[in-house]
Amino acid sequence: MNLQYSGVEQIPVRRDVVWAFISDPANIAACMPDVISSEVADSRTFDVVVQVAVGPVRGRFKFHVVLDPQPGESRMNMKISGGGLGSVVDLLAGADVAETPAGTELVWQGTATMRGPVAAVGGRVIDAQAKRVITTTFENVKARLVAAHPAVPSG
């Protein structure tokens, strides 16, 4: 089962600050919802254990996350792979990071491939859950950045 996601997030923080934030595995791990534990392996990879509740599939999933910043600091790709309870989830995501007058715009897309019991739960249930995870992650990114950088410098 393949599911496609996309969205746009406006963050009133300077682009270089946003880029630095999303390039740090510890920050991304901290922004993901339902995280039980995380362990940063190096500057580009980390592992997380998350609590999953999708229909009858309830338990802990383990994911390995690899950040793949593209040259020019204008796009961050991310590969998430893992699963649990007999299910496998692979997520290939990417965000274009662009400067705007109001700060930074993240235009993101993702393709999730699901196998095993989680794929049998039904598209609408999974879709809602996956959207919640992605949306919450970006909302958390924005919230943390805004909290740390409350004002957008002019010019």
Add this chain to the structure above:
Amino acid sequence: MSTTIEPQSEKHAMGVRMKRKEDPRFLQGRGRYVDDIVLPRMLHLSIVHSPYPHARVVKIDKTAALASPGVVAVLTGEDLAAHGLAWIPTFHGYDKQMVLAVGKVLYQYQEVAGVIATSREAAVDGAELVDVEYEPLEPLVSPFEAMKDENVIREDREAKTNHIYHWEVGKREQADAALASSDVHVQQRVYFQRCHPAPLEPCGGIADMDGATGRLTLYMTSQAPHAHRTVVSLVTGIPEDKIHVISPDIGGGFGNKVPVYAGYVVAAAASVVLGVPVKWIETRTENLTTTGFARDYHMDVEIGATKEGKVTALKVKTVADHGAFDAAADPTKYPAGLFGIVTGAYDFPTAFTELDAYFTNKAPGGIAYRCSFRVTEASYAIERGMDILARKIGLDAAELRKKNFIGKEQFPYPSPLGFVYDSGDYATTLNKALDTIGYAELRREQAEKRARGELMGIGISTFTEVVGAGPSKHFDIMGIKMFDSAEIRVHPTGSAILRAGTKSQGQGHETTWAQIAAEELGLDPQNIMVEEGDTDTAPYGLGTYASRSTPVAGAAIAMASRKIREKAKKIAAHLLEASEDDVEWADYKFRVKGVPDNAVTMQQVAFAAYTNPAPDTEPGLEAAYYYDPPNLTFPYGAYVAVVDVDKETGFVKVRRFLAIDDCGTVINPMVVEGQIHGGLTEGFAIAFMQEIRYDESGNHLNTNFTEYLVPTSLETPGWETGNTITPSPHHPIGAKGVGESPNVGSPAAFVNAVMDALAPLGVTHVDMPLTREKVWRAIREAEAAKANGVPA
């Protein structure tokens, strides 16, 4: 409204509505199922399954699992390979299947490793920790893609193709010519979807290797305990006398518990290695995703006819999806089972059918769900085809059938596809159904409703089955002839024990087997204990599936009883002080001919057999019989469904359903009614709810009962039943078997009814399951087509 099946006589035990002897045990929760058995020092097995439908197994790391509390061992395919157990033959005999994955996985949920632990929970936790590295491969989900051979999935086979076999029967050229010259020609592809029997009790077993005796005891949910003992012996090399299979109470089988599954083999291997009992009990998801599915036939049906509606030819071309292994447990000479019954109850001058089977990345199986051997698919194809023909010609569906029935005077009837039908009176049975349900009145009501724009449908299915496999000259499974057996021992006080090679999974053998013997011997059926499922005590038989128990083992019971009666007659003559020639069996007693009061009962004879046997007569009173049937049996029926379809929502309300069955001699009308009620409910589920689906990535989408629906009493319609009796001329008591008839005959009746309801809209065919959404879409598309001026 409800009618009942009539007893055919006032006999002693046969045809009596006797309550099931096994029910007090079940109703009081005293049944003993595999999972009820707890043995000292018993360990538990949990299976690790593949999340990928097609992948290479790169590495299996057991380290974390072995460190998990309670885990004793982890077995992989490589471990089994060291003992020659990585692959086992399928029951069909032409293919083999992996026990645990070796090199590749070929379908999602395929068994990859087994974790043995001190508790079930510890085993499940350990299984979570087995780290399997896969290299995903492109999955092959459709048999129509498989036939291109661009992605050949079975690297272990010499033939580099996904094609498994081609099978055909009949006269192709003759059928083609007849179709070409027919006044009327209809053609329709019908898909009988992949579904699953989903017995309430999943599969399971306990393997107990006794290190002291070298004897392996296997408690199994087995529909065929003796066949399983033989397979285990052949695969493991353990002498058959050192294997003891016990099949305790079983909570439904429907063919799902015929094959040998990985859990049995891994539990046995683990018990042999560890020297303690190992239990394996499936989860619901494991049952739905890995064990024997049913159907998955794509059938192109062509019928030719005269403009008056007399059929001239039938041709059916089928593409079969067998999944990753050819594990369809068909008799050796019948790769497509008994699909040749596809000419049904109709007198086709000529016919031809062919079938090609393919491997795909799906679970293996194909022979299950109360269908005999592909008889359900065949019945559905012809019954849909006849309805479509009736509509094309403009004939009433019942009239078209009557016009084409094989006449009762034509029996024994050689069908154009090779069977010799034993007996039947199809017109009488259909007429009884039409009269009982008030067909003419229903058609009048339908006309009125159609005039008001309401959608009401009446569907007919006049199917015939072919069951009772089978005659040894044609039927074997892995070389073992498909006879069956019975052994009866009459005790001194006139009670008895009866053992058979079959195995009830809910069919009521403890009652009906006793009734057959009681009828033949003049004993009380309540005092005949029936025992099955223990290979140490029961005579060898091929088990219970495909409606074969009554046609084969039921006959063996009658014949064993008659052997006892022959011996008893000698003892009776001795007691009556008469010549044996002067003694006759009448009114359930031995009596001197012409002197009816000078008689002895079988109980008196039994006592004498142990206390006062006749001179030169061996003491005791017992016999065994291995019955090799001379032909198959052909039970049949006429079913009528009445539905109302909500045009706005697509909801189908089954208002009435009448099943008139003819299974020959009826042993116990109440048991037959129970069988029919159960089978109709399954047929209803198949027609409206059930399908095992895979997405384009090979994900199994129906892994539990929220996604694979089993109807409850709330959804299930009320069933009306009745019968006619046309005994089988070659069966000792004239019985034909009935367990599978309702599942075979009913799907077509339901679909025909819905299509009849949708006929005014121009809808010809919709594949099952007829979910609300599918029916709604069919209505909307038909309305849109009409609005756009597309002719119906």
